[in-house]
Amino acid sequence: MDCRKFESRIDGYLRNDLSADDQRKVDSHLETCAVCRETLAEHQALEAILDRAAEWTVDPPPFLTRKIVSNLPASVASGFWSWKVMHPIVAVVSLILALAIGFVGRDVIVGRQPVDVQRAQTIRIIFYSPEASSVALIGDFNDWGQRDVTLAQSSDRGIWEFSMTLKPGVYHYNMLVDGEKWVANPKSASLVPDGFGGYDSVLVVSEKCQDDCT
Ligand SMILES: [Zn+2]
Numbered sequence: 001m002d003c004r005k006f007e008s009r010i011d012g013y014l015r016n017d018l019s020a021d022d023q024r025k026v027d028s029h030l031e032t033c034a035v036c037r038e039t040l041a042e043h044q045a046l047e048a049i050l051d052r053a054a055e056w057t058v059d060p061p062p063f064l065t066r067k068i069v070s071n072l073p074a075s076v077a078s079g080f081w082s083w084k085v086m087h088p089i090v091a092v093v094s095l096i097l098a099l100a101i102g103f104v105g106r107d108v109i110v111g112r113q114p115v116d117v118q119r120a121q122t123i124r125i126i127f128y129s130p131e132a133s134s135v136a137l138i139g140d141f142n143d144w145g146q147r148d149v150t151l152a153q154s155s156d157r158g159i160w161e162f163s164m165t166l167k168p169g170v171y172h173y174n175m176l177v178d179g180e181k182w183v184a185n186p187k188s189a190s191l192v193p194d195g196f197g198g199y200d201s202v203l204v205v206s207e208k209c210q211d212d213c214t
Helices: 003-015 020-032 036-056 066-073 074-081 086-112
Strands: 121-128 135-139 159-167 169-177 182-183 190-195 199-205
Touching: 003 020, 003 036, 020 036, 121 199, 135 159, 135 199, 159 169
Parallel strands: none
Antiparallel strands: 121 159, 135 169, 169 182, 169 199, 190 199
């Protein structure tokens, strides 16, 4: 067996489903070829990383993946989506890098704002949806659903009202209707693409904003 034949059988070898004959040929090639031993070790390490990655995704925090992907720079995002055509190790490294950029990017943005010297404002957001049985307000201000999620009480006429205290800044948010439908607020000052073919609502809290900042 030569190195190319070995490479075509690595996956079967790792899964233990080679024929006894192939298994023997692979074993004897490995005994004589340091390059292929190294290749095999790389694949085993990669499998271990992917196994752990699979564990991480068993219980992703709600909305985290969606938010990370929508925060990716366009060039990284396209790399992310075409990861299947890359070498698996490159794909894993890109994915980890993309996650890091998502988190670091947000820290930098938050860190740059002199939030301590700015006065918090009470914000009121009104959302109209007579068919909804629940509406939650989810956005930058509660880490896209990871904390302090507000469930509004509806009046009889389908008007859902949210009230919260925010420091001056620009916030992206959406309504989560009935726990599954993402809906932008049609009364939002502006809408930005969310990276999933939909839109995020934009809330601008200025220094002077007093009552109704929607
Ligand atoms: Zn070899």
